[in-house]
Amino acid sequence: MKELRKRILDGMLDFIEGEDDAEYTPKDVDTCEKLLLTFSSNIEDGISCSNAMEQVKILVLSLNELNEKCDYSIIETDQREDICEFIFQTLISAGIALDVDVTEEWRDW
Numbered sequence: 001m002k003e004l005r006k007r008i009l010d011g012m013l014d015f016i017e018g019e020d021d022a023e024y025t026p027k028d029v030d031t032c033e034k035l036l037l038t039f040s041s042n043i044e045d046g047i048s049c050s051n052a053m054e055q056v057k058i059l060v061l062s063l064n065e066l067n068e069k070c071d072y073s074i075i076e077t078d079q080r081e082d083i084c085e086f087i088f089q090t091l092i093s094a095g096i097a098l099d100v101d102v103t104e105e106w107r108d109w
Contacts, residue, residue, distance in 0.1 A: 024070035060106040075109040
């Protein structure tokens with residue numbers, strides 16, 4: 001999970017490296033990291049599926065807001081796929097296995 005989170009954040013940072021007019025800043029990337037860390041700490045072993053889905057919703061809506069603030073540029077295709085995988089793997093580690101994209105209902109990115 002740590003490696004996946006690092007890949008997400010590094011991809012975001014690599015994109016803005018050397019850009020003078022980037023739509024987002026390293027502070028925005030830090031905000032994304034905090035959202036991911038909060039989500040993973042809220043998903044603990046034994047959490048109910050409905051509570052876990054509420055945490056997914058909170059994360060996805062928060063990422064929607066961050067992405068909108070950043071002119072829809074902080075979450076590109078690679079980050080979207082990795083964030084979805086991060087969510088999926090976090091749920092699996094808590095004993096919740098779902099065969100669907102649990103972000104799709106709320107995701108704008």
